[in-house]
Amino acid sequence: MKNLSDLGERRAIKLISNILSKDKVAVGIGDDCAAFDFRENYLLVTTDMISEKTHIPKIMSPWQIGWFIVAINLSDIAAKGGKPIGLVLSLGLPKNTSEQFLIDLMKGADKCATKYNTTIVGGDTKENDKITLCGTALGLVKKDEFMSRKGAKPGDIVAITGTLGKAAAGYYAFKHGIKNKETLKGFLEPNPRIKEGIVLAKTKLVTSSMDISDGLSSSLYQLQDLNKVGFEIDEEKIPLSPTLLKLKGKQDFDLYSNAIHFGGDYELLVTMPKNTFKEAQKTIESTGNSLTMIGRVTKGKKIVIKNKDKIQTLENRGYEHFIKRAFY
16 A cells, blocks of 8 residues: 555546545535626635644744635636635644734734635634644636636747746745845745736637645646646746846856746646737736747647756656655
8 A cells, every 4th residue: 555655646546536525616626716606706615724743833923824724725726717705724834822912813813814805714723733824725717717727738838927937036045044025025925916917818719727835846747637648848038036136147057947946936837829928928018027938839748948058857846745755
């Protein structure tokens, strides 16, 4: 009998999905959100959990912990083009947790929720040996605007919002005792791309979409598995964050490897027909963000990365729970 360390998170999810009875849900396990028929809309439901061991470094303040648990749940809503309508939070906390910790935690959570025009409407609080938090976010999207993970076609282009490497740069700063608030924010205070998701969904140009939480390489492999396609990525077209670029020349630190594999940036990864890219790009620019074409969808079920004249297989080195595939 295999252990979860043999399976990894992705195969464990497939195992769970195969066991569960299937209901008449529009979108079930395997996408960023479940989607239920709700008149002309889909009701989106997603949940995400963090724990002290895997997600909460000692440098993270209670306020940032609260922000983080809300942000990562809203990111899933963003990837489907949804508008958040509320969240519930379940808090597992040690009994010696201070009152001030709880106050700051909830202030951070509330700040993130209100920034993205939603609110925390309830949840649960229980005693636990280690800090363990679980969020559930609800959203709405018109059925014909829903951006599924499934739908990428050969010939489509691959694009991402914003820049990559913000979290990697923040983690490097954390590990090396660099006390730069702006750099650390990229690691500790991610921003879900709610506005970007909504405006992209309204264009109806996107053929597949997901958020880049576990790294670009991991996200591409997940899309490959669902769509039975391949990808060719142009390394030099990947937009690097300014905070990452400041680390250029650091010993044993490769900018592109960190941007591609580290994860934690919570940008959107999308595919669309090539002739629609400029329209989508203008739409994203209206939000104050950017959309960059970084590659294309291919027929062969391989994921390769091109650097000048060199083409090689892109390894799946992003983060995955239970197995040692984490890049860092």
